[in-house]
Amino acid sequence: MDGAERGGGVAGRDGGITNRKLDLAARAAWLYYIRGRTQDEIAAELNVSRQNAQRLVALATAEGLIKFRMDYPITECVEMAERLRDRFELVFCDIVPGERRDEPSLAGIAISAAERIESYLSSKAPAVLALGTGRTLRAAVAQVSSMERPQHKIVSLVGNLTRDGRASPYDVAMRLCDRTGAQCYPLPTPVVADDIEQRKLLQSQRWYRTVSSLVLQVKASFMGIGEIGWGSPLHVDGFITDQELSDLVSAHAVGEMLGWAFDQNGDLLTTPFNGRLTAPPLAVPATAPTIIMGAGAAKAPAIRAALRGRLANGLITDETTAARVLELD
C-alpha cells in the first residue's frame, strides 16, 4: 500500500496517489506537526481548502511520511524490561506502554522494532539480517525509515508462499529491501512442504544453500511469535490446515516461531509438521541476537516458552503481555 504508487504518476488522471500529492501532504504534515501551524494556516500557505489541508495531514500520517517517536524511558517499562532481561538472560528487551483496554498495540511494538532494525542497518560494515513474517513484523518494517544501504543483506527465514501458491501478503524481507536498498534473499517456497520428500527436494536447490550459508552469518534475526490454537495467526492466514493444527495442539504445542512449533518448555517438537518446514533450522540456543516480538495475552505462554527454551534471546512486547509472562513464571 505504501511505496508502490510513488513511482508512476502518469500524465492526466491518476487513480492512485501522485508524487505531487505526497509532496503536498509532506509539507502539510511538516507545517502541522513540526511548525505547529493550524490547518487553516496550512491551507493558506499551500493554497488549498481547509479540509484539503486536513486531508493532506491525514494522508501524510497514514502513509507514514511523518513519524512519531518516543524518546523517554517510562519507569515501569524499564523496570519490567530489566526483570525480563534478568530472568531469561536476554541480550535485548524493550517494553512499550500498554493499555488495559482491548487488543494490543501493534504500532508501539512496530516502532520499537523498527528502531532496532535501523540501528543494525545504520552500521557501515555489511551486515546480514534475518526476518520472519507476520503482521507485527510487517508493521515494524513499515516504520523503518527509507535509507540507502546497499551493503547489507536481508534474508527471509520463512517461505513467502502460502499453501496454495499465492504470494504471502507479509513478505516483509522484500519490503524492507525496498525501503533500504539492501540485497534481498527471499525463500521462494511454501512455508511447509506437502511431505518430507518435497522438503528434501526443495532443500537441495541452490538457493536453499545460499540462504543457509547466509543464516550462519546473521548479525540479528527478527521474527514474530505465534500462539498455537484456533484463531492463531498461523492458522487464520492459511499457512496450516485444520488437521495440522489439531495435530499440533494434541502434541502440546504452545507456540511457534517461523513455523517451528514448540512446547511449554521451549523444546522444539518432533511432529511431522516441523519435519516438513522448508526453512533452515533454528539455532538452539540462539547465538546471534534473535528478537521475537508480539503482544496479547494469548501470546504470553508462547513467549515464555520461547525464552525458556532459549529459542530467542531478545524480546519486544508491551507492558501487559510482559506482566503476564512474568506472572506465568
Added chain:
Amino acid sequence: MDGAERGGGVAGRDGGITNRKLDLAARAAWLYYIRGRTQDEIAAELNVSRQNAQRLVALATAEGLIKFRMDYPITECVEMAERLRDRFELVFCDIVPGERRDEPSLAGIAISAAERIESYLSSKAPAVLALGTGRTLRAAVAQVSSMERPQHKIVSLVGNLTRDGRASPYDVAMRLCDRTGAQCYPLPTPVVADDIEQRKLLQSQRWYRTVSSLVLQVKASFMGIGEIGWGSPLHVDGFITDQELSDLVSAHAVGEMLGWAFDQNGDLLTTPFNGRLTAPPLAVPATAPTIIMGAGAAKAPAIRAALRGRLANGLITDETTAARVLELD
C-alpha cells in the same frame, strides 16, 4: 530547560516537574500520537481529568518526550539540495521545507541536524565530533535522542564564556554530552580575548593543546553561521562589543563561523578581532565534514560566502534561504 529537572523529585511538594509526571506525560503522548486515542480516552485510561490529559500531552511535546520526524524527500527540497551540492561541491546538504511567512524555522533545521549528529554518534567506533554554539545548534542538540555512547568525544570549538565571564546559555557541547554520555571537551574561555597577549596566554594552557589535538581528529563539525550586522546573533548575545562590530562591518565582514569573520568571498579577515579569538583556527579548505546550519534571509550572503570560501562543505538550511543563496550567486 529540558533534562535538568529529571534527576530530583524530592518527597513532598515539588515546584518542578516530577519524574512521575513525566512518566504520565510520556504515556499520554504515547496514547495520543502513537495509539491515536482521544484525550478523553487517555483521561479514562490514566485516571486523570480530561484537561489534565491535554496538559500531559502538551507537556510531553514541550519537553520533547515525543518527537516528530519526517521521512519523505520533498521533491523541491531535494532538487534545491542537489543544486547547492553541485554548485559548492558540498559533501552534505539538506534543505527543509520553508514558509513564505515571517521568521525561519529553527525546529526543522534542528531536526535535520539532530539526525545527522545521531548518525555520527550511532557508530560503534569512537569518534570525535566538534560543535560550535548558537541558538540553532542548541535547538538541534535538544532534538538528539538520549543514548549511551561513552566512546565518543565532543569538543567545543568555541569558548563558553561571554565577555564578562558569565557562562554562555548556549553551551551545546555540554548538553549533547549530557544526552549521550559522550566525553566533553569544552573550551573554558571567553570567545574573544581582551588582547593578543591574553590569547597567547590562554592558548599556552594545557587544555588548549588537548582541544587542538582533538580538533585534528574530528569526524565532523557542526556549527551555526551568523551574519555580521546590528542585530546579528553574535552581537545581541553580547559576544562582541559595539566597537568590534563596527570595525568588522567596515572591514567588509559579511558573516562569521565560530566567531571567525569573513568577507563575501569567504576569505577570513585579518582584523584584530579575528586575531583575538581563543578558538583553534578553522581548517581552510574544510577537510572533514564541516556542516553549517542556519536560516533566514539575512544569513544568505554569509552562507554563500562561507561555501564559496570552502570554510564549510556541508549545509542545512530551509528552502527560502537556499533559494536566496542560489539567487545571489
Added chain:
DNA sequence: TTTTGGCTTGAGCATTTGCCCGAGCGTTGG
C-alpha cells in the same frame, strides 16, 4: 456522443482540543 463509475471537492456539522478563569489547597513567611 453518452453513460458510468470512481474519485475529488467543499459545505455543514459533530467531536475534539486548547485555553482562560475562578476555586481549592498546601506552603511559606510574618
Added chain:
DNA sequence: CCAACGCTCGGGCAAATGCTCAAGCCAAAA
C-alpha cells in the same frame, strides 16, 4: 496562628479538527 502566595484543578467556552454527504468532474466504456 493567619495571611499571602503560588500552584493545580476542573468547568466552561471558543477554536480547531475530523467526518459525512451531495454535487461535480474526469476518463474509460458503451
